[in-house]
Amino acid sequence: MSALLEVSGVSKSFDGFKAINNLSFAIAERELRAIIGPNGAGKTTFMDIVTGKTRPDSGEVRWGENSRSLLRMSEAQIARAGIGRKFQRPTVFEDQSVEANLIMALKAPRGPFAVLRWRPSAGSRARVQDLAAEVGLAGQIRRKAGELSHGQKQWLEIGMLLAQEPRLLLVDEPAAGMTLAEREQTTTLLKRLAETRAVVVVEHDMEFVRRLNCKVTVLHQGSLLAEGSLDHVSANPDVIEVYLGR
Structure with a gap:
């Protein structure tokens, strides 16, 4: 199976x-991957x-079936891709x-005149209901975002990203600051999302990574140190030395 995202020799x-040092690895479609490593790992x-x-100093980052170079695209083009x-x-928009947060995030024409004329259709509102249900906020849809718990705000932001119909989600430390119940719900959500798209979770919390039960990539000093299941990389002497501090 061809990779959805391929990072090759990036520095x-x-x-x-050297924040990144000759880094190479690939992410497949509909894959859940955890990336771990100490502070400064890249x-x-x-x-x-x-x-x-x-922009990297060297190397290549390729995307999609046509293996397009992401390095020739702007941030906005990459998001649209x-x-x-x-x-x-x-x-999130707290007030x-x-x-409303989900409606604003929907994929729609973004030119200045298109934005002024755009009104949510019945289809758009149905999509918003679906998104809210998908991230566990169906019962909170009328509440102001500022009234939500920290975990619920995280889910709302994931819902706003899903509104853009991404094929790859990069999620940075989703478990931080969450209650135990919220962490469990987030684990379930991320696993479910990875059934239809690639999800990459950057995380420090090893217990949360264990719950994800996915392939783990370990970075150290900007390079790939180890890759495999959490049990496999946890038994690697190099990982034990740099990550577990033994």
Whole structure:
């Protein structure tokens, strides 16, 4: 099966510090993958490169069936091509309802005149109901986003990304600050989403990664250190030394 995303020999330095060092790995369609590693391992820089926020010094990042180069695309073009990123802190419109947040996120013409004329259709409102149900917020659709719990805001932001119909979701530390019940619900959500698209979870919390029960990529000093199941990489002496601090 061909890769949906392929990172090949990518390197990036900042003022002499190599944040990414000859990094190569691939993500398949409809795959759930966890990326772990200590602080400074290159996890955020990897996401910045894939989403077009940062340009690498060398290497290639290819996307989709036609193996298009993401490095020749702008951030907006990459988002439209089907790559969505959820940052660690949820960014939702706090004074707007859950429904309004989801309506604003729907895929629609974004030109200045199109935006002024656009009104949500019955189909759009039905789609919003579906999105709210998908992320567990069907009962909160009229509430202001600012009234939601931290975990619910995270789910709303995932719903807003899903409104753009991405083929790849990059999710940064989704478990941070969540209650145990919210973490369990988030695990279920991410697993379900990976049945229809690729989901990459960047995470520090090893117990959360274990619950995801997926392939794990370990980064260290910007390079790929190990890859496989969590049990497999946890038994790797190099991973034990750099990640578990033994």
